[in-house]
Amino acid sequence: MRIIFNTLLVTIVISALNGCFFSTQDVQRWDIELQGTTSFALSRDARFALLYSKEHHLVLWDLTENQELASLGEQDPEANTVSRIRISDNGRFAVTATQMNFAVWDLAWTQAEGLWSISDGLIRDIDIASNGDQVLLGLSNGKAIYVNLVTGRRLEFLAHNEKVNSVALAPNGRFALSGGNDYKAYLWNTNTGQILHTFEHEQRVNRVALQRDGKYAFTSDGGNQAMIWDLASGEEISQLSSFSRQLIFSAARFSDDGQYLTTGTPSGRLMVWDALTGKQIERFDVEPLKDTRPPRAVVYDAAFDSQSRVVSATSAGIAQAWEVDY
Template sequence: MRVISHLILCCIVIVTLNGCFFSDKEDQRWEIEPKGSTSFALSRDGRFALLYSQQEQLLLWDLKEEKQLATLGEQDAQASSVSHIRISDNGRFAITATQTNFAVWDLTISQADGLWSISDGLIRDVDIASTGEQVLLGLSNGKAIFIDLVTGRRIEFLAHQEKVNTVALSPNGRYAITGGNDYKAYFWDTRSGQALHVFEHPQRVNRVAFQRDGKLAFSSDGGNDAYVWDIKTGNKQAELSSFSRQLIFSTARFSDDGAMLITGTPSGRVQVWDTSTGDELNRWDVEPLKDTRPPRAVVYDAAFDSEQRIISASSAGIAQAWKL
């Protein structure tokens, strides 16, 4: 009994100390849309933010200068709600999408390069290459579609047997990762459409991400399984380890060197992980949307900035900075 008591006491101390190592104190805050947003994206360096709200439509912000750069307005003539936004790796272009169409924007001049409609499925996720010329779509009909907007070249990746929930495109547009309800994430070549690796999961895959140099990939499912993969070999490098009952992520992004991974959850938690061990390094809870019950906010995006901080963007219409 004494041994058991000591073990229980040790566990309590470990959990308590673990909580003490993490701080919820933010370093900076930008309250961009007080009524909340339906989609919110950050540039890779955490400087620029593009968000959509029913009240203000599409807004472009410079977080470093703490000012609004432009109002991009409505995406289409019907003022459809924008549900997905992704900014290219170099920060110049962005893709925004409703369920049935998508637009590409040149953020340097705050203008759209075009609007395209999708008729054979609902758009569930999007990504864009650094040139602004190649895009990747994940659809409800099980298709992942790669499109070169300049040449018109289109590849339909048909390996998924069910809905494609999440997509990621390499900065040069050459490779893609897609995850779906069929419990699989595929790493594939956008030139040939050939699958290069298959990453198996025990549940539906809901989040994938690329490390910008193409060395690592990330995939997670709707349960408690989240993995970092070695792209060259296709082998698992690490499995994220946490006391949380479920590891369901709404966003994920690697640091530039691939040493760390930042994730956000639908319940408002931001976490940083060691990609070599899968250990949690830090975590914070974002500001919830006002007057919501229960108080919560979805973390739509997160990034590492140049000041050794984490920048988070949530459905509360708020961006927050956290010291690593």
């Protein structure tokens, strides 16, 4: 009997340490596009959502009022699939991208500001400044390109020598963070192209994020290196602590004050972390896409709302709000 009890106790402890106990119970959900989406973005406060599906194209939602605000339609005349969406830090503008072109939208007027094409590489990631005039692209040819759409100024950042997988642009458009297959992430000045900090990884960098006030940066690779950096000094603050062999993220966002980080994975896991210690605070499994085998959904975006909940947006076309025990 003692042997059985000890074995059971050890099993419980190991399971807890490996994070096998997690919640699947959301506190609110929005079933927006149950046929699935190819991209889905949230505003910083998780009030607005912009998503793309093949059936309904681009649709803007108000999650607080639980209603559709506008159908924006197709991005381009060829109805190419939108694979990337970002909403500006102030929630006023959005940028959407296929592999070959991108469009900027004024969400207040629910209309497009313009459509631009890229000819020298495929778009792998994109971001937009709060004024809606500045865009940052990460391309398959190793370039990170900053564009001022009003002045026409274009800066090609050429420090990466392989594909650029993830980019982040400061709300004021002055600083950029890019990560690529060359195992490096760079923080650089969009006025001069000067590298301010270089963050080294052991594998390909696949996700980067900036805290909105420019205090912190997040970079993660295809292994289990996921770090938070002090942008004033360039020094590491913490490394996300996990027993998983891989920590591959499809989404990452800091809370406004930078104290917390939320991440999402391609396998449907949503996590909340203490940014200063790297300790995992919460972990949830999102609703999978209907009739998929194995059942799962990609977490495209996540954000902290005004009620201190975390809201996830996934390929299942569903947004879910989760209570976090901080």
